[in-house]
Amino acid sequence: xxxxxxxxxxxxxxxxxxxxxxxxxxxxxxxxxxxxxxxxxxxxxxxxxxxxxxxxxxxxxxxxxxxxxxxxxxxxxxxxxxxxxxxxxxxxxxxxxxxxxxxxxxxxxxxxxxxxxxxxxxxxxxxxxxxxxxxxxxxxxxxxxxxxxxxxxxxxxxxxxxxxxxxxxxxxxxxxxxxxxxxxxxxxxxxxxxxxxxxxxxxxxxxxxxxxxxxxxxxxxxxxxxxxxxxxxxxxxxxxxxxxxxxxxxxxxxxxxxxxxxxxxxxxxxxxxxxxxxxxxxxxxxxxxxxxxxxxxxxxxxxxxxxxxxxxxxxxxxxxxxxxxxxxxxxxxxxxxxxxxxxxxxxxxxxxxxxxxxxxxxxxxx
Ligand SMILES: Cc1cc2nc3c(=O)[nH]c(=O)nc-3n(C[C@H](O)[C@H](O)[C@H](O)COP(=O)(O)OP(=O)(O)OC[C@H]3O[C@@H](n4cnc5c(N)ncnc54)[C@H](O)[C@@H]3O)c2cc1C
Numbered sequence: 001x002x003x004x005x006x007x008x009x010x011x012x013x014x015x016x017x018x019x020x021x022x023x024x025x026x027x028x029x030x031x032x033x034x035x036x037x038x039x040x041x042x043x044x045x046x047x048x049x050x051x052x053x054x055x056x057x058x059x060x061x062x063x064x065x066x067x068x069x070x071x072x073x074x075x076x077x078x079x080x081x082x083x084x085x086x087x088x089x090x091x092x093x094x095x096x097x098x099x100x101x102x103x104x105x106x107x108x109x110x111x112x113x114x115x116x117x118x119x120x121x122x123x124x125x126x127x128x129x130x131x132x133x134x135x136x137x138x139x140x141x142x143x144x145x146x147x148x149x150x151x152x153x154x155x156x157x158x159x160x161x162x163x164x165x166x167x168x169x170x171x172x173x174x175x176x177x178x179x180x181x182x183x184x185x186x187x188x189x190x191x192x193x194x195x196x197x198x199x200x201x202x203x204x205x206x207x208x209x210x211x212x213x214x215x216x217x218x219x220x221x222x223x224x225x226x227x228x229x230x231x232x233x234x235x236x237x238x239x240x241x242x243x244x245x246x247x248x249x250x251x252x253x254x255x256x257x258x259x260x261x262x263x264x265x266x267x268x269x270x271x272x273x274x275x276x277x278x279x280x281x282x283x284x285x286x287x288x289x290x291x292x293x294x295x296x297x298x299x300x301x302x303x304x305x306x307x308x309x310x311x312x313x314x315x316x317x318x319x320x321x322x323x324x325x326x327x328x329x330x331x332x333x334x335x336x337x338x339x340x341x342x343x344x345x346x347x348x349x350x351x352x353x354x355x356x357x358x359x360x361x362x363x364x365x366x
Contacts (some may be wrong), residue, residue, distance in 0.1 A: 026248045026328040027050025030076035039188045049064040049075035059071050060125035068358040070327045099129025111221045116198030117146040122225040123232040133177045135170045140203035144170035148193040152185035157263040194224040200224035236315040245313040247322040253292040253350040263288040293318040310334040
Protein backbone atom coordinates (compact mmCIF):
# COMPACT_ATOMS: atom_id res chain seq x y z
CA UNK A 1 0.00 0.00 0.00
CA UNK A 2 1.28 3.49 -0.81
CA UNK A 3 2.45 5.36 2.29
CA UNK A 4 0.43 8.43 3.26
CA UNK A 5 1.73 11.55 1.53
CA UNK A 6 3.10 13.58 4.42
CA UNK A 7 3.44 16.69 2.26
CA UNK A 8 -0.17 16.68 1.48
CA UNK A 9 -2.61 16.60 4.33
CA UNK A 10 -5.27 13.98 3.90
CA UNK A 11 -7.87 16.41 5.25
CA UNK A 12 -9.82 13.66 6.99
CA UNK A 13 -12.93 14.99 8.71
CA UNK A 14 -14.87 13.49 11.61
CA UNK A 15 -18.57 12.80 12.11
CA UNK A 16 -19.74 13.84 8.67
CA UNK A 17 -23.47 13.29 7.97
CA UNK A 18 -23.93 10.91 5.04
CA UNK A 19 -27.66 11.33 4.37
CA UNK A 20 -27.14 14.54 2.33
CA UNK A 21 -24.62 12.66 0.16
CA UNK A 22 -27.11 9.94 -0.80
CA UNK A 23 -30.16 10.19 -3.05
CA UNK A 24 -32.35 8.30 -0.55
CA UNK A 25 -31.44 10.86 2.11
CA UNK A 26 -31.21 8.49 5.06
CA UNK A 27 -28.37 7.30 7.26
CA UNK A 28 -26.12 8.52 10.04
CA UNK A 29 -22.64 10.00 9.97
CA UNK A 30 -19.24 8.74 8.86
CA UNK A 31 -16.89 8.49 11.84
CA UNK A 32 -14.15 9.60 9.42
CA UNK A 33 -14.60 11.02 5.93
CA UNK A 34 -12.37 12.21 3.13
CA UNK A 35 -12.90 13.47 -0.40
CA UNK A 36 -10.24 12.19 -2.80
CA UNK A 37 -9.55 13.78 -6.15
CA UNK A 38 -6.77 11.53 -7.44
CA UNK A 39 -5.64 7.92 -7.19
CA UNK A 40 -2.56 8.64 -5.05
CA UNK A 41 -4.60 10.55 -2.52
CA UNK A 42 -7.22 7.77 -2.50
CA UNK A 43 -4.49 5.18 -1.85
CA UNK A 44 -3.11 7.30 1.00
CA UNK A 45 -6.57 7.55 2.56
CA UNK A 46 -6.98 3.77 2.32
CA UNK A 47 -3.58 3.30 3.99
CA UNK A 48 -4.60 5.69 6.79
CA UNK A 49 -7.67 3.53 7.52
CA UNK A 50 -5.65 0.31 7.33
CA UNK A 51 -3.06 1.57 9.81
CA UNK A 52 -5.86 2.17 12.28
CA UNK A 53 -7.70 -1.09 11.44
CA UNK A 54 -10.76 0.92 10.47
CA UNK A 55 -13.40 -0.42 8.08
CA UNK A 56 -13.58 1.36 4.76
CA UNK A 57 -16.43 2.38 2.52
CA UNK A 58 -16.08 3.80 -1.00
CA UNK A 59 -18.77 6.32 -1.90
CA UNK A 60 -19.59 7.64 -5.34
CA UNK A 61 -22.78 9.59 -6.05
CA UNK A 62 -24.68 7.79 -3.27
CA UNK A 63 -27.54 6.77 -5.60
CA UNK A 64 -27.44 3.05 -4.89
CA UNK A 65 -26.78 2.86 -1.16
CA UNK A 66 -28.86 2.52 1.98
CA UNK A 67 -26.76 3.70 4.91
CA UNK A 68 -27.72 2.66 8.43
CA UNK A 69 -28.99 5.18 10.95
CA UNK A 70 -25.82 4.45 12.93
CA UNK A 71 -23.76 5.63 9.96
CA UNK A 72 -20.34 4.17 9.23
CA UNK A 73 -17.83 3.41 12.00
CA UNK A 74 -14.67 3.73 9.89
CA UNK A 75 -13.48 5.83 6.95
CA UNK A 76 -15.77 6.81 4.09
CA UNK A 77 -13.71 7.67 1.01
CA UNK A 78 -15.74 9.89 -1.30
CA UNK A 79 -14.32 9.35 -4.78
CA UNK A 80 -14.21 12.56 -6.77
CA UNK A 81 -11.52 11.69 -9.33
CA UNK A 82 -12.03 13.74 -12.51
CA UNK A 83 -11.01 13.70 -16.16
CA UNK A 84 -12.26 12.36 -19.50
CA UNK A 85 -10.15 11.43 -22.53
CA UNK A 86 -10.81 9.69 -25.83
CA UNK A 87 -8.59 7.76 -28.24
CA UNK A 88 -9.60 6.56 -31.69
CA UNK A 89 -8.70 2.97 -32.41
CA UNK A 90 -9.48 1.21 -35.67
CA UNK A 91 -12.91 2.72 -36.31
CA UNK A 92 -13.89 2.77 -32.63
CA UNK A 93 -13.26 5.29 -29.89
CA UNK A 94 -12.14 4.36 -26.41
CA UNK A 95 -13.45 6.87 -23.89
CA UNK A 96 -11.80 6.81 -20.48
CA UNK A 97 -13.48 8.61 -17.60
CA UNK A 98 -12.22 8.98 -14.05
CA UNK A 99 -14.44 7.33 -11.47
CA UNK A 100 -15.72 10.58 -9.94
CA UNK A 101 -17.10 11.93 -13.20
CA UNK A 102 -20.90 12.18 -13.19
CA UNK A 103 -22.37 9.48 -15.39
CA UNK A 104 -25.11 11.31 -17.26
CA UNK A 105 -22.92 14.22 -18.45
CA UNK A 106 -20.53 11.56 -19.82
CA UNK A 107 -23.41 9.97 -21.75
CA UNK A 108 -24.43 13.41 -23.07
CA UNK A 109 -20.82 14.08 -24.12
CA UNK A 110 -20.62 10.81 -26.07
CA UNK A 111 -24.06 11.17 -27.67
CA UNK A 112 -23.24 14.72 -28.78
CA UNK A 113 -20.13 13.37 -30.57
CA UNK A 114 -22.09 10.61 -32.26
CA UNK A 115 -20.43 7.81 -30.26
CA UNK A 116 -22.90 4.93 -29.88
CA UNK A 117 -23.00 2.37 -27.09
CA UNK A 118 -24.30 4.03 -23.91
CA UNK A 119 -27.18 6.20 -25.20
CA UNK A 120 -29.93 4.13 -23.53
CA UNK A 121 -28.22 4.68 -20.18
CA UNK A 122 -29.16 8.36 -20.25
CA UNK A 123 -30.58 9.93 -17.13
CA UNK A 124 -29.13 7.39 -14.66
CA UNK A 125 -27.76 9.14 -11.57
CA UNK A 126 -24.39 8.41 -9.99
CA UNK A 127 -20.78 8.45 -11.07
CA UNK A 128 -18.72 6.55 -13.61
CA UNK A 129 -16.80 4.42 -11.07
CA UNK A 130 -19.95 2.68 -9.85
CA UNK A 131 -21.25 1.69 -13.27
CA UNK A 132 -19.30 -1.61 -13.44
CA UNK A 133 -20.29 -2.53 -9.86
CA UNK A 134 -23.84 -3.60 -10.70
CA UNK A 135 -23.40 -3.51 -14.49
CA UNK A 136 -25.66 -0.50 -14.79
CA UNK A 137 -28.37 -1.04 -17.35
CA UNK A 138 -31.66 0.31 -18.67
CA UNK A 139 -33.86 0.21 -21.76
CA UNK A 140 -32.17 -2.83 -23.25
CA UNK A 141 -28.54 -1.76 -22.79
CA UNK A 142 -25.96 -2.26 -20.05
CA UNK A 143 -22.36 -1.18 -19.55
CA UNK A 144 -21.09 -4.75 -19.96
CA UNK A 145 -21.57 -4.24 -23.71
CA UNK A 146 -19.00 -1.44 -23.89
CA UNK A 147 -16.68 -1.65 -20.87
CA UNK A 148 -13.22 -2.14 -22.33
CA UNK A 149 -11.18 -1.80 -19.16
CA UNK A 150 -11.63 -0.99 -15.49
CA UNK A 151 -8.59 0.55 -13.81
CA UNK A 152 -8.47 -0.04 -10.06
CA UNK A 153 -6.36 -0.17 -6.97
CA UNK A 154 -6.43 -3.69 -5.56
CA UNK A 155 -6.93 -2.94 -1.88
CA UNK A 156 -5.55 -6.34 -0.85
CA UNK A 157 -2.13 -5.54 -2.33
CA UNK A 158 -2.15 -1.79 -2.98
CA UNK A 159 -1.24 -2.48 -6.63
CA UNK A 160 -2.75 -0.68 -9.60
CA UNK A 161 -4.52 -3.25 -11.78
CA UNK A 162 -6.32 -3.08 -15.07
CA UNK A 163 -9.20 -5.51 -15.63
CA UNK A 164 -10.53 -6.18 -19.12
CA UNK A 165 -14.31 -6.03 -19.50
CA UNK A 166 -14.34 -9.81 -19.97
CA UNK A 167 -12.67 -10.23 -16.56
CA UNK A 168 -15.38 -8.30 -14.69
CA UNK A 169 -17.87 -11.19 -14.43
CA UNK A 170 -20.74 -9.06 -15.68
CA UNK A 171 -24.29 -10.39 -15.47
CA UNK A 172 -27.72 -8.84 -14.94
CA UNK A 173 -27.13 -6.06 -12.32
CA UNK A 174 -24.11 -8.01 -11.19
CA UNK A 175 -20.34 -8.30 -11.48
CA UNK A 176 -17.36 -9.69 -9.61
CA UNK A 177 -17.19 -6.32 -7.79
CA UNK A 178 -20.54 -7.08 -6.17
CA UNK A 179 -19.87 -10.75 -5.41
CA UNK A 180 -16.54 -12.50 -4.84
CA UNK A 181 -14.56 -9.26 -4.87
CA UNK A 182 -16.83 -7.03 -2.76
CA UNK A 183 -14.72 -4.20 -1.36
CA UNK A 184 -11.52 -5.46 -2.99
CA UNK A 185 -11.14 -2.89 -5.77
CA UNK A 186 -11.17 0.88 -5.69
CA UNK A 187 -12.08 1.82 -9.26
CA UNK A 188 -10.10 4.82 -10.48
CA UNK A 189 -11.35 4.96 -14.08
CA UNK A 190 -13.48 3.09 -16.58
CA UNK A 191 -12.87 2.87 -20.35
CA UNK A 192 -15.73 2.30 -22.79
CA UNK A 193 -15.29 1.22 -26.41
CA UNK A 194 -17.90 3.12 -28.45
CA UNK A 195 -18.86 3.25 -32.12
CA UNK A 196 -18.46 6.62 -33.86
CA UNK A 197 -21.42 7.13 -36.21
CA UNK A 198 -23.04 3.95 -34.86
CA UNK A 199 -26.80 3.44 -34.70
CA UNK A 200 -28.56 3.65 -31.36
CA UNK A 201 -29.70 0.46 -29.62
CA UNK A 202 -33.48 0.30 -29.96
CA UNK A 203 -34.29 -3.09 -28.46
CA UNK A 204 -36.64 -2.31 -25.59
CA UNK A 205 -40.31 -2.53 -26.60
CA UNK A 206 -41.44 0.60 -24.75
CA UNK A 207 -38.59 2.63 -26.26
CA UNK A 208 -39.21 1.29 -29.76
CA UNK A 209 -42.95 2.01 -29.52
CA UNK A 210 -42.43 5.54 -28.17
CA UNK A 211 -39.96 6.40 -30.92
CA UNK A 212 -42.34 5.02 -33.55
CA UNK A 213 -45.29 6.96 -32.12
CA UNK A 214 -43.15 10.11 -32.29
CA UNK A 215 -42.78 9.51 -36.02
CA UNK A 216 -39.06 8.79 -35.72
CA UNK A 217 -38.53 6.01 -38.26
CA UNK A 218 -34.72 6.18 -38.11
CA UNK A 219 -33.91 7.73 -34.74
CA UNK A 220 -30.43 9.02 -34.01
CA UNK A 221 -28.50 8.86 -30.74
CA UNK A 222 -29.91 12.20 -29.57
CA UNK A 223 -33.49 11.07 -30.28
CA UNK A 224 -32.92 7.95 -28.23
CA UNK A 225 -31.29 9.88 -25.38
CA UNK A 226 -34.14 12.43 -25.30
CA UNK A 227 -36.81 9.71 -25.46
CA UNK A 228 -35.20 7.64 -22.71
CA UNK A 229 -35.00 10.70 -20.45
CA UNK A 230 -38.66 11.55 -21.18
CA UNK A 231 -39.71 7.97 -20.37
CA UNK A 232 -37.65 7.98 -17.19
CA UNK A 233 -39.09 11.34 -16.15
CA UNK A 234 -42.64 9.94 -16.34
CA UNK A 235 -41.57 7.27 -13.83
CA UNK A 236 -39.62 9.68 -11.59
CA UNK A 237 -36.47 7.80 -12.60
CA UNK A 238 -34.52 11.00 -13.12
CA UNK A 239 -33.86 13.06 -10.01
CA UNK A 240 -35.56 16.42 -10.21
CA UNK A 241 -36.06 19.15 -7.68
CA UNK A 242 -39.68 19.37 -6.58
CA UNK A 243 -40.56 15.78 -7.56
CA UNK A 244 -42.27 14.12 -4.58
CA UNK A 245 -40.53 10.84 -5.53
CA UNK A 246 -37.02 12.26 -5.81
CA UNK A 247 -35.52 10.58 -2.71
CA UNK A 248 -34.92 6.95 -3.66
CA UNK A 249 -32.33 4.50 -4.95
CA UNK A 250 -34.29 3.97 -8.17
CA UNK A 251 -35.43 0.36 -8.40
CA UNK A 252 -35.27 -1.19 -4.94
CA UNK A 253 -35.52 -4.79 -6.19
CA UNK A 254 -34.03 -6.67 -9.12
CA UNK A 255 -36.26 -8.47 -11.58
CA UNK A 256 -36.30 -12.12 -10.41
CA UNK A 257 -35.15 -14.93 -12.69
CA UNK A 258 -37.10 -18.17 -12.22
CA UNK A 259 -37.25 -21.67 -13.64
CA UNK A 260 -39.77 -21.65 -16.51
CA UNK A 261 -42.12 -23.95 -14.52
CA UNK A 262 -42.15 -21.56 -11.59
CA UNK A 263 -42.94 -18.65 -13.89
CA UNK A 264 -45.90 -20.62 -15.23
CA UNK A 265 -47.00 -21.29 -11.64
CA UNK A 266 -47.03 -17.51 -11.06
CA UNK A 267 -49.04 -17.00 -14.24
CA UNK A 268 -51.61 -19.56 -13.07
CA UNK A 269 -52.13 -17.60 -9.85
CA UNK A 270 -53.36 -14.37 -11.43
CA UNK A 271 -56.52 -13.34 -13.25
CA UNK A 272 -56.78 -14.47 -16.87
CA UNK A 273 -56.35 -10.91 -18.15
CA UNK A 274 -53.12 -10.44 -16.13
CA UNK A 275 -51.89 -13.91 -17.07
CA UNK A 276 -52.18 -13.04 -20.75
CA UNK A 277 -50.04 -9.91 -20.35
CA UNK A 278 -47.56 -11.07 -17.70
CA UNK A 279 -44.14 -9.66 -18.63
CA UNK A 280 -41.74 -12.61 -19.04
CA UNK A 281 -38.36 -12.50 -20.77
CA UNK A 282 -36.14 -15.46 -21.72
CA UNK A 283 -33.11 -15.59 -19.40
CA UNK A 284 -31.12 -18.66 -20.45
CA UNK A 285 -32.07 -22.31 -20.85
CA UNK A 286 -35.40 -22.92 -19.09
CA UNK A 287 -35.11 -19.66 -17.18
CA UNK A 288 -37.46 -16.69 -17.32
CA UNK A 289 -37.09 -13.18 -15.94
CA UNK A 290 -40.25 -11.63 -14.48
CA UNK A 291 -40.95 -8.00 -13.68
CA UNK A 292 -40.55 -7.18 -9.98
CA UNK A 293 -42.83 -4.14 -10.40
CA UNK A 294 -45.57 -6.33 -11.89
CA UNK A 295 -45.27 -8.85 -9.05
CA UNK A 296 -45.45 -6.09 -6.42
CA UNK A 297 -48.58 -4.67 -8.02
CA UNK A 298 -50.21 -8.13 -8.30
CA UNK A 299 -49.39 -8.69 -4.63
CA UNK A 300 -51.74 -5.79 -3.90
CA UNK A 301 -49.23 -2.96 -3.44
CA UNK A 302 -49.99 -0.15 -5.83
CA UNK A 303 -48.21 3.12 -6.61
CA UNK A 304 -48.08 5.47 -3.65
CA UNK A 305 -48.73 2.63 -1.16
CA UNK A 306 -47.66 3.34 2.40
CA UNK A 307 -48.47 5.74 5.18
CA UNK A 308 -46.00 8.17 6.68
CA UNK A 309 -42.41 8.92 5.75
CA UNK A 310 -41.78 5.88 3.52
CA UNK A 311 -43.84 4.50 0.67
CA UNK A 312 -43.88 3.34 -2.91
CA UNK A 313 -43.26 5.98 -5.54
CA UNK A 314 -46.48 7.42 -6.93
CA UNK A 315 -45.05 6.77 -10.40
CA UNK A 316 -43.32 3.39 -10.13
CA UNK A 317 -43.97 0.49 -7.76
CA UNK A 318 -40.33 -0.58 -7.84
CA UNK A 319 -39.06 2.59 -6.16
CA UNK A 320 -39.27 3.02 -2.40
CA UNK A 321 -39.34 6.68 -1.52
CA UNK A 322 -38.28 8.69 1.50
CA UNK A 323 -41.07 11.24 1.54
CA UNK A 324 -39.10 13.37 3.98
CA UNK A 325 -37.69 12.67 7.42
CA UNK A 326 -37.49 8.87 7.01
CA UNK A 327 -34.93 6.73 8.79
CA UNK A 328 -32.98 3.86 7.25
CA UNK A 329 -34.79 1.54 9.62
CA UNK A 330 -38.18 2.65 8.27
CA UNK A 331 -36.99 2.18 4.69
CA UNK A 332 -35.68 -1.30 5.44
CA UNK A 333 -38.83 -2.34 7.32
CA UNK A 334 -41.01 -1.14 4.45
CA UNK A 335 -38.83 -2.92 1.88
CA UNK A 336 -39.00 -6.16 3.86
CA UNK A 337 -42.80 -5.83 3.96
CA UNK A 338 -42.84 -5.50 0.14
CA UNK A 339 -40.51 -8.49 -0.23
CA UNK A 340 -42.64 -10.58 2.16
CA UNK A 341 -45.93 -9.65 0.46
CA UNK A 342 -44.57 -10.84 -2.91
CA UNK A 343 -43.22 -14.00 -1.33
CA UNK A 344 -46.47 -14.76 0.49
CA UNK A 345 -48.49 -14.25 -2.69
CA UNK A 346 -46.24 -15.91 -5.29
CA UNK A 347 -43.40 -17.76 -3.46
CA UNK A 348 -40.98 -15.58 -5.41
CA UNK A 349 -37.97 -14.13 -3.57
CA UNK A 350 -37.21 -10.53 -4.46
CA UNK A 351 -33.58 -9.53 -4.02
CA UNK A 352 -32.73 -5.90 -3.26
CA UNK A 353 -30.62 -3.93 -5.73
CA UNK A 354 -28.88 -1.30 -3.56
CA UNK A 355 -25.83 -1.80 -1.37
CA UNK A 356 -26.55 -1.78 2.38
CA UNK A 357 -23.95 -0.02 4.47
CA UNK A 358 -23.58 -1.19 8.06
CA UNK A 359 -26.98 -2.88 7.64
CA UNK A 360 -28.10 -6.45 7.00
CA UNK A 361 -31.20 -6.44 4.82
CA UNK A 362 -31.59 -10.18 4.23
CA UNK A 363 -30.58 -11.36 7.66
CA UNK A 364 -32.67 -9.00 9.75
CA UNK A 365 -36.09 -9.77 11.17
CA UNK A 366 -39.04 -9.18 8.89
C1 LIG B 1 -33.70 7.73 -9.61
C2 LIG B 1 -32.71 6.60 -9.80
C3 LIG B 1 -32.76 5.87 -10.97
C4 LIG B 1 -31.84 4.83 -11.19
N1 LIG B 1 -31.91 4.12 -12.36
C5 LIG B 1 -31.04 3.11 -12.58
C6 LIG B 1 -31.09 2.38 -13.80
O1 LIG B 1 -31.90 2.65 -14.69
N2 LIG B 1 -30.22 1.36 -13.96
C7 LIG B 1 -29.28 1.04 -13.02
O2 LIG B 1 -28.51 0.12 -13.24
N3 LIG B 1 -29.20 1.74 -11.85
C8 LIG B 1 -30.05 2.76 -11.62
N4 LIG B 1 -29.99 3.45 -10.43
C9 LIG B 1 -29.01 3.06 -9.41
C10 LIG B 1 -27.71 3.90 -9.43
O3 LIG B 1 -27.93 5.14 -10.03
C11 LIG B 1 -26.57 3.20 -10.14
O4 LIG B 1 -26.32 1.95 -9.55
C12 LIG B 1 -25.28 4.03 -10.11
O5 LIG B 1 -24.31 3.45 -10.92
C13 LIG B 1 -24.70 4.19 -8.71
O6 LIG B 1 -23.65 5.13 -8.80
P1 LIG B 1 -23.15 5.95 -7.56
O7 LIG B 1 -21.93 6.71 -7.98
O8 LIG B 1 -24.24 6.76 -7.00
O9 LIG B 1 -22.72 4.78 -6.57
P2 LIG B 1 -22.87 4.72 -4.97
O10 LIG B 1 -24.31 4.63 -4.63
O11 LIG B 1 -22.09 5.79 -4.32
O12 LIG B 1 -22.17 3.32 -4.67
C14 LIG B 1 -22.77 2.11 -5.10
C15 LIG B 1 -21.78 0.97 -4.85
O13 LIG B 1 -20.65 1.13 -5.69
C16 LIG B 1 -19.45 1.22 -4.91
N5 LIG B 1 -18.59 2.19 -5.57
C17 LIG B 1 -18.94 3.43 -6.00
N6 LIG B 1 -17.90 3.99 -6.63
C18 LIG B 1 -16.86 3.11 -6.57
C19 LIG B 1 -15.51 3.12 -7.03
N7 LIG B 1 -15.01 4.15 -7.71
N8 LIG B 1 -14.74 2.03 -6.77
C20 LIG B 1 -15.24 0.96 -6.13
N9 LIG B 1 -16.49 0.90 -5.66
C21 LIG B 1 -17.30 1.96 -5.89
C22 LIG B 1 -19.89 1.66 -3.53
O14 LIG B 1 -18.96 1.25 -2.53
C23 LIG B 1 -21.22 0.95 -3.42
O15 LIG B 1 -20.99 -0.39 -3.06
C24 LIG B 1 -30.89 4.51 -10.19
C25 LIG B 1 -30.85 5.26 -9.00
C26 LIG B 1 -31.76 6.29 -8.81
C27 LIG B 1 -31.70 7.10 -7.54
